[in-house]
Each structure stands twice: as structure tokens, then as C-alpha cells.
Amino acid sequence: MSVVEVTSFSLAAGSNEETFLQLDRRVQTDVVPNQPGFMRRTTARSGENWVVVTLWASLEHAAAFDEMAGTYAAQVEFDVHIEVGSVRTERYQTLD
Numbered sequence: 001m002s003v004v005e006v007t008s009f010s011l012a013a014g015s016n017e018e019t020f021l022q023l024d025r026r027v028q029t030d031v032v033p034n035q036p037g038f039m040r041r042t043t044a045r046s047g048e049n050w051v052v053v054t055l056w057a058s059l060e061h062a063a064a065f066d067e068m069a070g071t072y073a074a075q076v077e078f079d080v081h082i083e084v085g086s087v088r089t090e091r092y093q094t095l096d
Helices: 017-034 059-071 073-080
Strands: 003-009 038-046 049-056 088-093
Touching: 003 059, 017 038, 017 073, 049 059, 059 073, 059 088
Parallel strands: none
Antiparallel strands: 003 049, 003 088, 038 049
16 A cells, blocks of 8 residues: 655745745655655645645655655755645555
């Protein structure tokens, strides 16, 4: 079974959306595809609400990325643009 990770958030006050989207592309192309167990990632929004959905091969792979994320400059820069108190992450195991 794989894992669907859903992280919802709002942009931090004063964040530039264009800059955020450039950082999101860097994370999507340079950071997560190189992680063990990574399968797919996409970003979406509805008004001021944002979501990143990532598909991992297992819970262990998702957790391992959590531990390493802060070592990647692109991920750290991405995180600066997110309102800290707005972040909510949930993981779901697929049924197939």
C-alpha cells in the first residue's frame, strides 16, 4: 500500500505568490523526485487555501523525508513562505 500525504496551508503574510510558485517548482523538480519512495507530488489552491498532495510508497518513506526536508535549501526557502500556524498534514494509506 502506498501513502497519500495531504498538507494544507496558507501563505505567510507578505509572501509573494510568484516567488512561492517558483520555489514550489524547485521543490517539485529538484528535491522530492530524488527521495526514496517518492511517487508523485502536486500543488493546488482554492482562494487563499493551498494544498500539496504527495504520493509515497510507504509511511516510512514519508517520515524519512520529514526528517531530511530541512537539509534542502529549496525546501527551507519554500517553508519560509508558509504561515506556520496554518499547516496541517495528514497521511492516508491507499486501499489498493
